[in-house]
Amino acid sequence: MSLYTDWMEKLEQNDFTVGILGLGYVGLPLAVTFALKNVKVLGFEKSTGKVRDINAGKNYIADVADDDLKKVVSNKHLSATDDFSRLSECDAVLICVPTPLDRFKKPDMSYIESACRSIGNSMRRGMFIALESTTYPTTTENFMLPILEEVSGMKCCEDFFLAYSPERVDPGNKSYKTDNTPKVVGSIGEDAREIALKLYGKAIKQLYPVSSPKAAEMVKILENTYRLVNISLINELALLSGKMGINIWEVIDAAKTKPYGFQAFYPGPGIGGHCIPLDPFYLEYIAKNFNFDLSMIHTAGQINTLMPHRMMNKIMFALNRMGKSVNGSKILFLGIAYKPDIGDSRESPALMVMDEIQRKRGIVLFHDPYIKEAESESGNRYTGKDLSDELVQEVDCVVFSTNHSVFDVNHIVEKASLVVDLRNAVKNVNIENEKVFKL
């Protein structure tokens, strides 16, 4: 029996184990989605804390329903381990590890490499391997494949199957979850393609195959580059609009009435999250290898790098109007998550503005209903305050840095002596009034 027909039989009989490598905001929802469809899932995670949590049915990812996790753990469809040699128990391994940038904004491929080495060491014949992490085009074929072949001593397409299928997780999205977001798959060879479609098809409603892993890798980068470029554009136009006395939020709402050919993006103090600020630079990295300069991404990157500094200036201008300096002033940031109504401050632009203010000797305070503590990239630690009228009245400036819907904006504005609104939280002010300054 060929490895391919063997796979088809396993898929037919639902008799296989899916390993999910990395149980973060991508891997855990994927693991639970498979397990809910009665697929046996074994989760691999270096953090023993997370392994313990999962095996105790304790959820730590907001996009996963607590009850779903409890259910699949108690019915044994999902278990977690930090023992990577157990990869040998898996028929398929889906890699959901981080792909960060290093301090010089170069791709940090160490997580993918380490995943490939673990898999190579425990590979069994017929294994199907797919990468879900965002990365530069050619990673699957030119980076992963050689490591997998070398470590395992097996051959791709003959002994194992390889594909790339980018995650499309949008944290906090209420409509689109793992199972109902169409998924792009690019595989090496026809067999891998069929296995990938049938395997992912167990958990995900709509699959969209493309001709190669590198095409699928480019799909994900295109999606996020599109977002980076458009957020940068609107940030730049917001800064100009501010100078011209035009309310950019009003402009965007009006432009949205165009029924075709326009999609709204909103300005903010910078770009946050794990994808948009990073992914395009993966493409920039590989482009250099092709002697190609991606000027749009480069320019977008420049704008974003400057945004926290410009926001610091905005706060400085506002205080200056009151005859105050940043130095010695108490500045309260409301919201440090990178987007509204979630509790994640990674790559949050609010933290970068806070760092800038602190560097200028401002006294930085913050409140976020979902985050009690945070450490910025430059290593500053901030501890959240409870929100109270006294706090709002006591500080020299209140900054709306994330528009969590729970904020009682009008009440806060009433109590505050000075407000810098980076998120259009204050709707009834056009550009500025005596105490509110808008981005």
Place this chain on the structure above:
Amino acid sequence: MSLYTDWMEKLEQNDFTVGILGLGYVGLPLAVTFALKNVKVLGFEKSTGKVRDINAGKNYIADVADDDLKKVVSNKHLSATDDFSRLSECDAVLICVPTPLDRFKKPDMSYIESACRSIGNSMRRGMFIALESTTYPTTTENFMLPILEEVSGMKCCEDFFLAYSPERVDPGNKSYKTDNTPKVVGSIGEDAREIALKLYGKAIKQLYPVSSPKAAEMVKILENTYRLVNISLINELALLSGKMGINIWEVIDAAKTKPYGFQAFYPGPGIGGHCIPLDPFYLEYIAKNFNFDLSMIHTAGQINTLMPHRMMNKIMFALNRMGKSVNGSKILFLGIAYKPDIGDSRESPALMVMDEIQRKRGIVLFHDPYIKEAESESGNRYTGKDLSDELVQEVDCVVFSTNHSVFDVNHIVEKASLVVDLRNAVKNVNIENEKVFKL
């Protein structure tokens, strides 16, 4: 009776005349839309040929239905004149003149200025004036208003009313026409706002008021800058994808399966039409006045300026593979319109590529089912050929430069010896084969 209540009464009784200044692809559809709603419209146009055509019920704009024009001319709701002193007969004047760039890519405001002078010379008290042409923010208040006041000797808001309401004409769009495309209006003062909404409301289903003319001016620029930037981005990614052996068209189709946060744009030999290549540079112009550098627009502009040159290279590479030079080769361009299924070659990137090829001593031929003759910006005149198998077989290279749906692509590819496909006309080829080269 105040000028405002006077207006309200006229609007109530449908007893007023709308002057439309400029009867091109914006003005004529607008004029016909008003006239179809039984508003008396007087069209002003310098071209005596167009005036004669309209008064004879002869249509020259594809987006206007021939029967509609005939109907409103024969029932006297619409007539045209080249006598601008008749502006004095109008209660309202809507300005639909061109706003091109000069040879140094600076805004050419002469059409707006001349329109304002004509109106100022024939202004009557209570006149409502609106500009529809795309222009930089502050034009209405800082450029038009002073001219109108000076020439007429009247005061804005006291003696006449002024607004800006950008056209959103999308030539060839079958779903959205003048009457059912929501229209943004920014007026000076409350009276002008009410008059504008009621007046435009006669012809247009949905109006969206903003707080000022400059906000409305920015809306239009945002819409078109969004398009410029995204087309530039996809063009840049297309060039990189070509180098990496990735089919950008396949990537875009796959990215489109993302159900949120993505809008598809397609690459091409450059950006054409009357809006996208020009409008953002209006903003760049005024930004300099605010000591502000719009780096995204600048970068996007650079990419587009280079696209025709890069397309020429693509043709040169393809010919080179056949051992041929551009010099002396016959190159047939299929389609010179700036978008599919329309007959407009203004700002067409195909013409710019043709110029480049001719400069390199290639023998340039073209066929376009909708265009028989064209003159490029650099003054080269091209005359269309009839499409025949003989012609396709005779030339050294066929270039798909506009994807008109009437082209029998497979048949043309079969007959041609070499094809350069700038528009993904040839669907069954991934990146290239022995005779087809894709952008």
